[in-house]
Amino acid sequence: MTASAFQANTETQENHVTTGATVWLTGLPSAGKTTIAYELAGRLREEGHLVEVLDGDEIREFISAGLGFSREDRHTNVQRIGFVAELLARNGVKALVPVIAPYTDSRDAVRGRHQKSGAAYIEVHVATPVEVCSVRDVKGLYAKQAAGELTGLTGVDDPYEDPESPDLRIESQHQTVQESAAAVHALLTERGLA
Ligand SMILES: Nc1ncnc2c1ncn2[C@@H]1O[C@H](COP(=O)(O)OS(=O)(=O)O)[C@@H](OP(=O)(O)O)[C@H]1O
Numbered sequence: 001m002t003a004s005a006f007q008a009n010t011e012t013q014e015n016h017v018t019t020g021a022t023v024w025l026t027g028l029p030s031a032g033k034t035t036i037a038y039e040l041a042g043r044l045r046e047e048g049h050l051v052e053v054l055d056g057d058e059i060r061e062f063i064s065a066g067l068g069f070s071r072e073d074r075h076t077n078v079q080r081i082g083f084v085a086e087l088l089a090r091n092g093v094k095a096l097v098p099v100i101a102p103y104t105d106s107r108d109a110v111r112g113r114h115q116k117s118g119a120a121y122i123e124v125h126v127a128t129p130v131e132v133c134s135v136r137d138v139k140g141l142y143a144k145q146a147a148g149e150l151t152g153l154t155g156v157d158d159p160y161e162d163p164e165s166p167d168l169r170i171e172s173q174h175q176t177v178q179e180s181a182a183a184v185h186a187l188l189t190e191r192g193l194a
């Protein structure tokens, strides 16, 4: 394909940029995954990108309804979301995925699915320490766990396997939301995706 044909192919008639990619934001509850995803989504939309945020909570109300937080259910949840994200990414959408995805093998399977189809995939570890997350406690889960009202909370009494070589690691405790989103945006730009 010539350069000009490629250019025509990556912009719709409405001037949407249609270079798809999945950006998976993995990390503990309250790490900042959702906040960064929506901040980045706003910025990308302003630039003309097609964007969808696959929010873990929303997915669990619908396509993962009935799944809990066992290892098996979390794996199933992550594979379902990975399936949808890859479809979107392959079809020109930036799929932003703020989902805990605590297990390395689950995350690697999602990356593998993307590699197989040639869809771009970026893993971002929102590496906020549990001590900071538990103070933020956006949904009150850490307090519930401490009060004995909840068990199996990721990072406290359930595993979180740190990504060994994420494409980007974000220390959100040392940054503003805008700085964190800008770091992901910079990586997308570096990879020719934004
Ligand atoms: N036990 C336990 N452990 C972890 N998280 C819990 C749990 N119970 C409920 N929640 C809330 O569920 C939200 C969605 O989880 P995910 O689908 O992202 O989790 S997973 O990838 O399937 O492990 C997740 O959202 P975030 O806080 O945005 O991470 C949690 O708020």
Ligand SMILES: Nc1ncnc2c1ncn2[C@@H]1O[C@H](COP(=O)(O)OP(=O)(O)O)[C@@H](O)[C@H]1O
Binding pocket: 027, 028, 029, 030, 031, 032, 033, 034, 035, 036, 098, 136, 138, 171, 172, 173, 175, 176, 177, 178, 180
């Ligand atoms: N640099 C940052 N990036 C993302 N969130 C941040 C940052 N600094 C502070 N926060 C705050 O941390 C909280 C993260 O909550 P949320 O995005 O719901 O986490 P998660 O989706 O990982 O559970 C929000 O209240 C957000 O304002």
